[in-house]
Amino acid sequence: MDLIKNALIGDVLNTHCSDPFGCLGLQESSSKKGLSLIVWQPEATAIRVLAIDADTELATMNQTSHKGLFSAHWPKESTRFHYRLEITYTDNSTFTMVDPYQFPNTTFVDPEHHQASLYKSQGAIRASAKVNDQLSIQGTRFAVYAPAARSISVVGDFNSWDGRTHPMSSNGDGIWRLFVPDINHGARYKFEIRAKNGDILPHRSDPYAQRIEQFPSFASVTCFDEKHQWQDEAWVKRPIEDIYEKPMSIYELHLGSWRRKGKNQPLTYLEIKDQLVPYIQEMGYTHVELLPITEYPFDGSWGYQPVGLYAVTSRFGTPEDFKALVDALHQANIGVIMDWVPAHFPADSHGLANFDGSKQYEYPDPKKGWHPEWNSLIYDFGKEHVVNYLISNAVYWLEEFHIDGLRVDAVASMLYLDYSREDGEWIPNKDGGNHNYEAIDFLRRLNETVYLNHPHCFTVAEESTAFSGVSKPTYMNGLGFGFKWNMGWMNDSLDYIKKDPIYRQHHQGELSFSMVYAFDEQFVLPISHDEVVHGKGSMITKMPGDTWQKFANLRAFSAYMYFHPGKKLNFMGNEFAQGQEWSHERSLDWHLLEIEYHKAQQTLSKDLNHLYQHETSLHYDHSHQGFEWISYDDNVNSILAFVRKAKDSDAHSVAVINFTPTPHDNYRIGVPKSGCYQVIINTDDDQYTGSNFNEKREYQTQTVNSHGRDQSIELHIPPLAGVLLKWLGDV
Structure with a gap:
């Protein structure tokens, strides 16, 4: 046993060896008298050494004084060789393996x-x-x-x-x-x-x-199955376009509860593919956004407590199946956004928490490393290996799964050291402030990496504060995101629409205020999953009034959202006025489409999407030049009127939304140009179960001053409705 490095062997026997190659496998004798093979198989009773490419026996190993530790010796003139081991165990079974310690x-x-x-x-x-x-x-x-x-x-x-x-x-x-x-x-x-x-x-x-x-x-x-052959070359190699000047209507969905089968079982990736792709095409959405599909142990977290950032959740199939879903969406010209969670992770014992007995991934001090709102751990953005782990993960999804966009969850919680903490529960930064400089640097590096290496891809921040420059480039001292969720618009508009119309006259500013800051960032207007859970009710249940008024309110709100500058995001079910509050444990209420009101809301959602895709005046939504108020202060009637303008042309449209059940026969508004204005959508049409109050489809301007303009039109404005009129010029 003089050939055996006794200290390392002792480590092997006691399972705390850090250098197994120093004592296992073929070892040269310290006296240079040949080669010794050391094998550690604790349950073995006998081991034969075989040639690696034949059944030729090279030696029968001897068990040492330590049970399970075997050795064999070859004389000095022997040269190193490769081998297999035939191992006999205590139950007399045999197994042949290639010893890893020879490589x-x-x-x-x-x-x-x-x-x-x-x-x-x-x-x-x-x-x-x-x-x-x-x-x-x-x-x-x-x-x-x-x-x-x-x-x-x-x-x-x-x-x-x-x-x-x-x-x-x-x-x-x-x-x-x-x-x-x-x-x-x-x-x-x-x-x-x-x-x-x-x-x-x-x-x-x-x-x-x-x-x-x-x-x-x-x-x-282990995951080496590469049977999926990508067919989305036309999509991934499409010309690079300015996404800020293109329509973006996002369908946010939770894969496990969009539709279900049999005994309340979720669909697989392949089953979802066959049903979702044609539905998204028909409905006219440009993108789908998936609630987190990285692996997570607890269903009730919806994926926002991930343990396994590199693993597609196995709930619905294999990684190759998920690739097939993404591929099919791309072939249908539909982009894929995934929710990505780099802000925090759960403390499950099989995950990253206290990974090697020390705080390798989380901040050591709970005042910085524990998230009191979500009872989860916070990544230590000051560690290079953590930053590399996260950025590599973002790149992984873009490169290996052809993901088009990352919606980064809970950005505000990353930016602020005192997020959801009381005084004394957080650690100030080096300047005594509440900004997490390390997280800010990480987010900038993340966005620079994405945009430098993947120009077709984009990032979106879920950020709910007034932090400056979230969607500004890093060279302008911004965070570098492509877009930011407009949480202010969402909160104000939902607070407004929930009010009885009789009180809305006192809250007109809640709708008009969004235009004060609408172009400070590149905004997405989100009506997300967060707005239809935890007792908030579905969108239709938020609406006041009787059944007709509820649906009319929802139609008017839908029009307001699509006419307003900003990209659009709606959670699944909103498109047909889902009845129950969303639950991850059941399917959406697809049976409601048998009811006229719900079917009509779905039709309106489809028409708004297709209108948005084709009406260029609605695309220029990141610049003051694409928007102009006509009237924002008609509090008494709760009416908004504004102009949406196309870039580099005179093309424009006029949006009018009436948030009361009172119609108006002759409501005059000033317009930018003389000529004919044609109604291209009216949410009060009877095809949407509206009252069909406004049957007139075209209006000719008059040289009558209104709202500070020389030209005006006199509209028939329906109750609780949105109307969009397109300027046709002199017809």
Whole structure:
């Protein structure tokens, strides 16, 4: 046993070895008298050494004084060779394996990558070890960053989840590595980590795992299945356009509750593909936005408490199935946005919390690292490996799954150190303020990485404060997002529309105020999932009045949203006036489409989307030059009137919305030009179950001064309705 490095062997036997290659596998004798092979198989009773490419026996190993530790010796003239092991276990079963400790080069040589594509070198990577010119051994190279660990083993079905048999190796850079032959696609695994204090931690899922099983195992799964062949080349190679001057109507959906089958079972990715794509096409949405599809353990978090940022949730199928869904949407010219959660993560024992016995991913101090609102942990944006982990993840979704946009969740909670905290519960920054400089730097770097490397893609911030420059470029000292959710518009407009029309005259400013700041950022107008849960009721239940008035209010609100500058986002079900408050545990109420009111609301939603796509005056929504008030102060009648203008042409349209049930026969408004104005949508039409009060379709201007303009028209304005009129010129 003089050839055995006793200290390392002791570490192996006690499962806290950090250098298994120093004592396992073929070892040169310290006396230079030959080669010794050391194998550690704690449940083995006998081991034969076989040639790697034949059944030729090279040696029968001897068990040492330590049970499960075997050795064999070759004389001095022997040269290094590759081999297999035939292992007999205590139950007399046999198993043949290729010893991983004969391939140090494959274990230690990292695949080439940039920091923004760290996923190509960490986690479980398909790899091969060259034996000779004719033979290479296929397998999986595992790599995990855990600098505070005393030792780590990879465990899985391939070793009966025994942390003694596959200790990983660290070369001092904080990354633990091991190439394990013959592990291919679909192998279940985790990491068994021993902390510095000697404690063996609960098995951890791989932070870079591309697939993770559901409860109770939460096992990571090797994922090398590349059977999906992308067919969206026309989409991904389309000319780069100015997305700010293009229509963007987003259908936000939760995959598990859009539609269900059988005994309340969610659809698979492939089943959703077959039903969702034609529906989105028919309805005229330009994009879908998916609530988080990264893996998460608790259904009730809707994906906003992720454990497995690199794994598509296995609830609905495989990563390849999800690619097929994205591909089909792209082939239908529909963009795909995913909700992305870099702000926080849950403390589940199989996740990132206290990952290697230390705070590797979260801020150590709970005043900075614990989120009191969501009972979750906050990423430490001051650590380079955390920033690289997150940015690599963003790039992963854009590159590997062809995602078009990332809607970044809870940005406000990242920007402010005192978010949801009382005095004394937070740590000021170095200047004594409440801005998290590290998170700000991370967000800027994220956006620079996305826009520099993926010019077709964009980012959206869910940010609810007045933080300056969220959607301004970083060279202008902004955060660099492409868009920002307009939470102010959402809150004000919903507060307004919930009021009985008799009181709206006192709250006109809640609607008009949004135009004070409408062009300070690049805005998306969101009516999201957050507005139809937790006792808030569905959109239709927010509306006052009897049934007819409720639907008329919703139609008027829908028109106001589409006429207002800003991209549009509606949560699933809003398009047909979903009845119940949304629940992730059941399908939307599709049966309501058998009722005329709901079917009519769906028709209006479809018509508004198609109108928005084709009416150029509604596209120029990021500049003051695309908007002009006609009347914002008719409080008595609760009427708004404004102009939407196309870029670089005289084309324009006039929007008029009446938020009371009182119609008007002769309501005069000033207009920009003389000529004919044609009604191109009226939410009071009988096809939408309206009163059909305004049957007139065209209005000729008169040289009568109104609202400070030389030209005007006299409108028939229907009750609780929105009307859009297009200027046709002199007809």
